Amino acid sequence: MTLKERANEPAAVLVTGGAGYIGSHAVLALKDTGRKVAVIDNLVTGFRFAVPDDVPFFEGDIADAELVTQIIAEQNIGAIMHFAGSVVVPESVENPLKYYDNNTGRTRALLAAAIAAGVPHFIFSSTAATYGVPDVSPVTEDTPQQPINPYGWSKLFTERMLADAAAVYPVNYCALRYFNVAGADPQGRTGQSTAGATHLIKVAVESALGKRDSVAVFGTDYDTPDGTGVRDYIHVSDLAAAHVHALDALETQPDRSLTMNCGYGRGFSVLEVLDAVDRITNAPIKREMQPRRAGDPGALVSDPSLIRRTLPWQPRYDNLDTIVGHALQWERQLGERAD
Numbered sequence: 401m402t403l404k405e406r407a408n409e410p411a412a413v414l415v416t417g418g419a420g421y422i423g424s425h426a427v428l429a430l431k432d433t434g435r436k437v438a439v440i441d442n443l444v445t446g447f448r449f450a451v452p453d454d455v456p457f458f459e460g461d462i463a464d465a466e467l468v469t470q471i472i473a474e475q476n477i478g479a480i481m482h483f484a485g486s487v488v489v490p491e492s493v494e495n496p497l498k499y500y501d502n503n504t505g506r507t508r509a510l511l512a513a514a515i516a517a518g519v520p521h522f523i524f525s526s527t528a529a530t531y532g533v534p535d536v537s538p539v540t541e542d543t544p545q546q547p548i549n550p551y552g553w554s555k556l557f558t559e560r561m562l563a564d565a566a567a568v569y570p571v572n573y574c575a576l577r578y579f580n581v582a583g584a585d586p587q588g589r590t591g592q593s594t595a596g597a598t599h600l601i602k603v604a605v606e607s608a609l610g611k612r613d614s615v616a617v618f619g620t621d622y623d624t625p626d627g628t629g630v631r632d633y634i635h636v637s638d639l640a641a642a643h644v645h646a647l648d649a650l651e652t653q654p655d656r657s658l659t660m661n662c663g664y665g666r667g668f669s670v671l672e673v674l675d676a677v678d679r680i681t682n683a684p685i686k687r688e689m690q691p692r693r694a695g696d697p698g699a700l701v702s703d704p705s706l707i708r709r710t711l712p713w714q715p716r717y718d719n720l721d722t723i724v725g726h727a728l729q730w731e732r733q734l735g736e737r738a739d
Contacts, residue, residue, distance in 0.1 A: 604677045614688045
């Protein structure tokens with residue numbers, strides 16, 4: 401394609417980590433709204449089957465500036481949605497340099513290549529872990545950020561890097577701080593496929609299908625209604641839709657950057673989640689009561705007021721049973737795929 405032809409083509413979105421859990425849902429959300437998409441993923445934790453056949457796929461590292469520059473030029477990239485990274489909190493404590501490399505250092509390389517190539521918009525997958533153990537709940541974007549593990553710090557450092565870059569380079573960004581992401585594509589096109597995942601709902605549906613013997617409940621003496629930890633669970637497809645709206649906002653107002661919580665503003669306890677799985681499967685899960693894990697807050701719930709004021713985002717799956725049902729449907733599909 402010539403430069404003139406490329407200039408007349410609609411810009412595409414490069415999704416890093418697009419073969420992973422959240423990234424693959426973002427690819428579908430972009431496609432469903434008519435956006436052109438390309439994916440880069442090193443397939444360390446992602447799955448090639450999660451990327452639709454008609455989406456250009458590049459197996460490689462986001463820190464490979466030559467490859468990223470080539471993709472930006474060939475695919476006419478006008479925005480980057482950045483999901484590639486490491487996400488297991490206990491592992492970040494055991495191997496902090498891996499997290500500072502994958503989540504911060506490689507993002508710096510990706511951002512530098514994007515800015516050098518003239519990509520004007522950047523959406524970043526951040527996390528509520530940047531808040532650490534907040535003194536208040538629900539949590540607003542102004543709640544002090546005091547991470548308690550390298551995972552949270554690696555994401556917070558990247559938020560700071562994006563803010564500093566946007567102050568001097570022709571790029572705007574949106575950092576979305578996720579709360580607890582769960583569920584799967586309602587049409588069964590993708591879902592959480594990682595073996596050994598630590599997300600509660602993923603673990604619970606695996607247990608319900610006999611893939612695990614039991615579910616550990618860490619802490620039963622929190623200051624919550626039933627003593628177990630309370631979290632704000634957001635359906636992954638609603639989260640993906642928020643990214644598409646965020647991109648629209650960046651394109652509409654190129655001089656503005658955004659940082660927003662992504663949650664529903666309502667929490668469920670560990671036992672309430674397990675009860676929902678029991679209710680849907682009609683088969684009680686074995687529960688192993690264990691002591692609290694160090695650093696786990698009793699409750700971590702978002703205040704989503706800002707994202708609701710800023711974006712025309714209307715969650716479609718704000719229901720615990722719906723989230724669990726979609727996760728269970730995907731887990732069954734994975735079992736059929738393995739067979």
